[in-house]
Amino acid sequence: MKRPELRLQTIALTAILIVIVTALSLVLGRYAAQARSPSDAWIQPREIPNTDVNPFGANFFLSREVEEWKRQRTVQMAREAGLGWAKQQFAWAEIEPLRKREFIDPVSGESSWAKFDDMVDLFRANGLQVIARLDLAPAWARPPDSREETPPQDFDDLGDFVYAFVEHFRGRVQYIQIWNEPNIYPEWGEQAVDPVAYTRMLQIAYTRAKEADPNVHVLSAPLAITLGEPHPEPGKWRSMPDLDYLSAMYEAGAGDYFDILSANAFGFDLPPEDAPDRDVLNFRRVELQREIMERNGDGGKAIWFNEYGWNAAPSSFSDEALIWERVSEKDQAEYTLRGIDFARREWPWAGVFNIWYFRQTGQQYSPDDAAFYFRMVDVDFTPRLVYDAVSDATASLYVASSGHFEETYPAVAPDPEWQTAIAPEASGGELLQSDVPGASLTFAFQGHSVDLIARRGPEDGYLLVTLDGRNVAGLPVDAQGRSYLDLRAAEVQWQARVPLAAGLSTGQHVLRLTVADDSPAACNVDAFEVNAGQPPAFPLAPVAGLGVGLVAAIAGLVWDLRSRRRSKYF
Structure with missing residues (x-):
């Protein structure tokens, strides 16, 4: 038993x-x-201004969308995909249609700004910054019976419009592009293209933009990548090779009149790694444009991509119809990500990639047009493979790991009351600035410590600081028991390092900085640094x-x- x-x-x-x-x-x-470290490698500072950004943007046709719910759904899907930028045309002819300095819609009799105000507000409410393409002169400004793409007879008229635009959208639109593809027909009208004339246009537009807002960023017009087409007049071009046109712009002094160079980057039927060649149109052709910039002493500027992508038209299309060649939809999605990955790894000067295009209204391109097949989202809001791929790729951008991150990095989320200020002494050439009490920004990160890089000086203010919704140990507290940071100093200190928190647990944290109610002056936030720290x-x-x-x-x-x-x- x-x-x-x-x-x-x-x-x-x-x-x-x-x-x-x-x-x-x-x-x-x-x-x-x-x-387990949040990141095995320290992310080095991207020292060229306007490069430590969310690289994912897209081109939109929102001004042509009549129904409000469609505009809202379009931008909502862009936000859900993690895009940070909306490239949108603002046609001069629509805003100042009948005569100079009259901003009246001839149909409604109301302000011609109203539609564009709503559009900008919608983008911003969904976390997308606007890059405004300014072109298409009104009939009163260009020669009689000319094409709408024709430049104005008097470039000062464009300069005055640019001033009015920048002043109207100050603090809401901080990036403007002057004209579009002036090196090809018909973007310069029924005439030979002229890089010297375009440079004069750019000079006037840049000067007037900076008069309206010194902190606005001016982008040059992107050049269509082309091997050229001669004009009937000897020695002139109907469409001028992009490399020759850019060289001529620099010879005319264009380097002084833009903050960011715009470029186009279509991959045609080649993978993104295909090597650049003067006689080949491919994604890496932009490296040849970069060489021109550097030869002209302009290597300190970023290049942003105005139109980027691969076309996925059906194989049934004839060769003549395939202007951009074609790849499969699977390759379109894969190449789009590989191209951006390649650029972020190999090109320290690369910034935003505006995919051509997000969604159209159904009026721009028919299914018989190869351009139809660049889309990320169908007219009926069906997402394509490239949309899904981008959505997956952007997921990790909104939480910083171990490294140095500028105030423009997507993990930094400022309230609208924070504005970008261009400052050559700052890390990355600019900083975020606000003097509005209660204006806050957040920084999401994974790491064991976080430092703030800021400007300190006799004319700087106070920031309230919380980490994961709580006071930060080691910082002083005000009369209301809130931890805060005093940015005042006897002398101005650029890129001053302020350790905020250390010994943090593994996992995601959210740092919040808020302009204090009693702040005596503006606060200037320059960058953040996160360290994984020593393992336990x-x-x-x-x-x-x-x-x-x-x-x-x-x-x-x-x-x-x-x-x-x-x-x-x-």
């Missing part, structure tokens, strides 16, 4: 063994989670103790089982 005390002893030892194994698993699992010490004592217990429990269980086996015979 089996002794009941032996059976109870077996059950107890088994239970003890399970508890010890569970406890040991929890201790080791916690250590592994804490020791191995939990030797608890592991050793549990290990001894585990060995003892196993030994006891083995002895008990042998005892039960012997008891069967006695």
Whole structure:
């Protein structure tokens, strides 16, 4: 007969063994989670201004969308895809249609700004910054019976419009592009293209834009990538090779009149890694434009991509219809990501990539037109493979890991009351500035410590600081018990490092900076640095103790089982 005390002893030892194994698993699992670095590599500063940004943007046709719900759904899908930028045309002819300095819609009799105000507000409400393409002169400004793409007869008329535009949208639209593809027909009208004339246009537009807002960013017109087409007049071009046109712009002094160079980057039927060649149109052709910039001493500026992508027209299209060649939809999605990955890895001067295009209204392109097949989203809001691929790729951008991150990085989310200020002394050439009490920004990150890079000086203010919704240990507290940071200093200090928190647990954290109600001046936020820190010490004592217990429990269980086996015979 089996002794009941032996059976109870077996059950107890088994239970003890399970508890010890569970406890040991929890201790080791916690250590592994804490020791795992948020990022194995420190992300180095991107030193060229306007490059530490969300690289994903797209071209939109929102001004042509009549129904409000469609505009809202379009922008909502862009936000859900993680896009950070909306490239949108603002046609001069629509805003100042009938005569100079009259901003009246001839149909409604109301302000011609109203539609565009709503559009900008919609983009901004969904977290997308606007890049405004300014072109298409009104009939009163260009020669009689000329094409709408024709430049104005008097470039000062464009300059005055640019001033009015920048002044109207100050603080809401901080990036403007002057004209579009002036090196090809018909974007310069029914005449030979003229890089010297375009440079004069750019000079006037740039000067007037900076008069309206010194902190607005002016982008040059992107050049269509082309091998050229001669004009009937000897020595002139109907469409001029992009490399020759850009060289001529620099010879005319264009380098002084833009902050960011715009470029087009279509991949045609070639993968993004295909090497650049003067006689080949491909994605990396932009490297040849970059060489021209650097030869002219302009290597300190970024290049942003006005139109970017691969066309996925059906294979049934004729060669003549495939202006941009074609790839499969699968390759379109893959190449789009590979191109941006390549650029972020190899081109320290690359900034925003505006995919051509997000969604059309159904009026721009028919299914018989190869251009139809660039879309990220169909007219009926069906997402294509490239949309899904971009959505997956952007997911990690909104949480910073270990490294240096400018205030323009997508993990930094400022309220509208924070404005970009261009400052050559700042990290990355600019900073975020606000003097509005209550204006806040957040910085989402994973790491064990975080530092603020800021401007300090006699004319700087106070920031309230919280981490994960709580006061930050080590910072002073105000009369209301809130932790804060005093950015004042006897002398101006650019790129001043302020350690904010250390010894943080593994996982995502949210730092919030808010302009204090009693701040005596504006606050200037320049960058953030996150460090994964040293891994935690191995939990030797608890592991050793549990290990001894585990060995003892196993030994006891083995002895008990042998005892039960012997008891069967006695």
